[in-house]
Amino acid sequence: MGTIQKLRTIKEFHQTRNLPPPEHPLISVVDYADVQLQQEYFDCSWTLDFYLISLKKNIGGKVKYGQQTYDFDEGVMFFIAPGQVFRIEPTTGSPSDRSGWMLLIHPDFLWNTSLAKAIKHYEYFSYTIHEALFVSKKEEDTMMDIISNIRREYHTNIDKFSQGIIISQIETLLKYAERYYNRQFITRKRAGHQMLEQLELLFAAYFNDDIASTKGLPTVQYFAERLHLSPKYLSTMLKALTGQTAQQFIHDKLIDVAKEQLSITDLSISEIAYHLGFEHTQSFSKLFKSKTSLTPLEFRKSFNMN
Incomplete structure (x- = not known):
């Protein structure tokens, strides 16, 4: 597998992707079009100390995760839990129409909330599911609405209610993802490690x-x-x-x-x-x-x- 680069904080993730510092140390929403891909990004595998939920299109490469390779030329969702390893394998050319978003959540943002324990029960964060989630345009729009709510909340209203509001939005996003996975697996077997x-x-x-x-x-x-x-x-x-x-x-x-x-x-x-x-x-x-x-x-x- 070669070198594995470990990122402990969301700030480090922003730095490696040439993004401005996150507005909150424990949660961030990234517009994938803003990510600047350097060659070093492809030269190693990555593991994170935080959750990464993403929906990407035209990534300019393939993602290797859990011994499975995903093609991101179409809009698909990807769920990574802390400690898992993934790798981006570049393809020819550099697409100019990369789009999508990434939601980064440090586990410490969840402590003392119901989601701290519940998030571990969503099977799509596990290596036992090694199939990407393909979403329809309508489903993609639903997810985007939730992400917009999260981004708006931490951009403008950091107060004692912010964490609870953001947590409820994350819970809603995860439940929709579970619904979409169940729909996708009606005719497919779940593969497991x-x-x-x-x-x-x-x-x-x-x-x-x-x-x-x-x-x-x-x-x-x-x-x-x-x-x-x-x-x-x-x-x-x-x-x-x-x-x-x-x-x-x-x-x-x-x-x-x-x-x-x-x-x-x-x-x-x-x-x-x-x-x-x-x-x-x-x-x-x-x-x-x-x-x-x-x-x-x-x-x-x-x-x-x-």
Whole structure:
């Protein structure tokens, strides 16, 4: 797969696409016609620490994602979750009529909202769906109306109501996308990547079934055994598909669970650490801060500042 370029912030995404700085650090709407494609854009694969939802036409290349290649000469929608790897493969010529939009959403924009958990249940963000969403002109117009509402809200009305209004618009967009996918798959089979799907289920069960309280922190060995793979092979596969080693994948999933519990429960920091499988609270706090730049307590307090 070659070099994988990781973008941690929406600001970095804007910089690599020669766009002005985003007006909000955690959410942005980009007009695809404004994106300036440089050769470096095609020379590596990309992975993001945020969600990317896009509708593009005439991209001037093909997108390689989840071992599948998409042709963007027609209007199609594309959904990328944090940590997934994609690549743009250039085609001959440079189209002058590139159009469409990209919605960038950092997961931290969603914390302490119902969408923080719900967004993970939309299957089209998963590698288990490796088919682009083809939309009709009417469906495209519906999506554009929602995107215009989001853009208008964060451009003109940043106040205590803004996040809730924008979240509701994102939820509406995702529900329409789900409807359109269901329509598209009436006559098509969904293709899946079995290993990643099973790994996600195993990870969820590790905490839902309280396995962590007896076995401690989840390990590469634990998941590899249940997938009937060697730890090295599992890590190699994850690296190719997500840009992460198995250990990095596990750590990021731990932080996701921790953020959820810090934002929606009253459990103490030590109780959360124990639930995750940490033997010492200090170890949990150290990993959390290394991943988020905040201590668990600072992260929790950030929701009580209004």
